[in-house]
Amino acid sequence: MMSQKSIALVTGATGGMGRVLVRSLAGAGNTVVAVARSAARADELREAVAPLPVEVLIGDLSSRDDVFRLAQRFTTLNLLINNAGAHFRHRTVNADGIEMHVAVNYLGGYLLTELLRPALLAGAPARVVNVVSASLADTRQVKIRRRPRPVGLGDLRALTDVNPEAGFTAYARSKLLTLMAGYRLAEELDGTGVTVNSVHPGVVGTDIVDDMTPAYLRLFGGLIKRSLLTPEEGAASILRVAGLSGVTGRYFDRDVEARSSEVSYDRALQERLLAISRPYLS
Template identity: 50%
Template sequence: MPDLTDKVAVVTGATGGMGQVIAAELVRAGAHVITIARNPARADALRARIGAEAADRLDVIAGDLSRRADVLTAAKTIRDRYGEIHLLVNNAGAHFSEHRLSVDGVEMHVALDHLAAFGLTTLLDEPLRRGGARVVNVASDTLNDTRQIKLAGRPRPATVDLAGVQSLAELNSAKGFVPFEAYARAKLMTVTAGYALAPGFAADGVTVNALHPGLVATGIIDDLVPSLLRPVGPLIRRSLLTPAEGASSALRLATDPALAGVTSRYFNRDEESRTPPVSHDPAVQEKLLVLSRAHFTG
């Protein structure tokens, strides 16, 4: 990585496996890293990984990113403390095996896997622009194929139908709820919103990209393994990427000088890839922006 001395980076999900690697490597490169943790005590492992000599370059803000109030508060705290942000890595995410609502009445995949990233990106608008930042949204290629077992047949891309939708609380309803599809839909929404936000940021040198870091051995993968394959779960984990290998793709997108100015793209690991046609539909993009902004202003 290039020297990141005097650069400010916001990394969400930094108390998890891949997020820890991303945050620690950015600190080692000289950056000052800010993260938001539901339980700040969980950041102790990250502090240990970074080491005492660089502890003053880690800022942990308490907050639950599935809660609208906490996203608003965290963003205000960051704006008050830092005039410029140079990197924003929206890495926080989770898979929920049962239908759950956030305290704001939004299905949890939508709340955490989409709205958290959208909220921080838009609420930190001014410091991102002043820093000419790179925004990296960590997604999942489940958005291109929602089949959990891919033995036969064609890929089944995630869908997002916003026709007649008045609030994002209407998405991923309990009726007919399929966890894997709900997760993929939320990731598709984040990528779609990124495409929609990118042109407005471009004049100030801010880029917005997304990536699938590969199949990484994290807690999310454990949740995504179909019940049929649970008995061979340990074997599956051994075939997956390590958190460090997954983090390398996100770090490259966030820091590689060769990618300066590249925006509105989706990468499958290090290769540029495509996303479902609905993600490029201007009408869907605009409606998603309206509904997502309303969540934080309504």
């Protein structure tokens, strides 16, 4: 939990862990702005957290226009939790032709964070927490094209077309991209009072896990959910990382600092990823 009263922005606020994050942060007296991707989900969230005062902005993280619009709302920010995440069983792309796992789980959060950089610097000490997944720890799940090629707008599309399959592999890869960009951002912001860390909250019984469950196991969905961590337990790990001061550029597996997959530390790949991603900022 942040120690002082802060302005916090939480994406994926309508989901299992997002709601808990919003409730906890607002309950502790922080000013919380939540992002929902539809008006209906925004209303549900307001009801769920009432009577706590929470401003809910509507925005779809797969839409660049929406991300730019969201970022414009802030001149100062103390905490950004990039918590929105999605899993797609079938391959889909956004308006820019980017595979949706990458669009929602990586690029949306990357752009939002970069666009909010001035607000975070204005709010320093400030923290960015990326909610990632331990699935990225398995490099066999994640393939990134290593062959150098010219970098430009549209290359992210090429990068993500290397593994056109949808489902868990694509999900894991998108979380890896978020982790890698987070490592670089932490370095760039070192010494500014803005920290950037990533956390895997554990395997938590929320909608995204329902979606990942193979059809033949879905009959046992209720049972499976009950055997997993609760959203409160998952959110507690995220909040713990959000509360760390003077710690940056780290990856946490729940509450324990951990080493992420080897590929995530590959500086050449990190550089290439950012070179591909930056053009989407303009």
